[in-house]
Amino acid sequence: WVRYPFLLWMLVSVLTGIVGAYYxxxxxxxxxxVSLWSLxxxxxxxxxxxxxxxxxxxxxxxxxxxxxxxxxRD
Numbered sequence: 256w257v258r259y260p261f262l263l264w265m266l267v268s269v270l271t272g273i274v275g276a277y278y279x280x281x282x283x284x285x286x287x288x289v290s291l292w293s294l295x296x297x298x299x300x301x302x303x304x305x306x307x308x309x310x311x312x313x314x315x316x317x318x319x320x321x322x323x324x325x326x327x328r329d
Contacts, residue, residue, distance in 0.1 A: 258324060265321035272314030279305035 280291065283305050289296035301307050 262321060262324045265317045265324060268317030269314050269321065272310050272312075272317060275310035275313065276307050279307045279310055283307065 280297075280300050284291050284296065284300035286304070287296075287299050289299050291297050291300060
């Protein structure tokens with residue numbers, strides 16, 4: 256009975272990480288006044304002051320835990 260709430264929570268974690276990374280990326284791009292549609296602008300926004308990588312790590316942990324959760328049986 257613990258498995259399905261865990262899987263749901265990991266999907267929420269993945270979605271939260273994706274939304275957070277996108278939000279911080281847009282915020283950094285706005286602060287740096289660059290366009291995300293160019294490689295230089297994207298890289299400059301990615302290395303900004305807001306933690307885009309932390310949100311992506313949150314997504315990675317949720318995705319790995321979800322895959323482990325669906326592959327391990329009782």
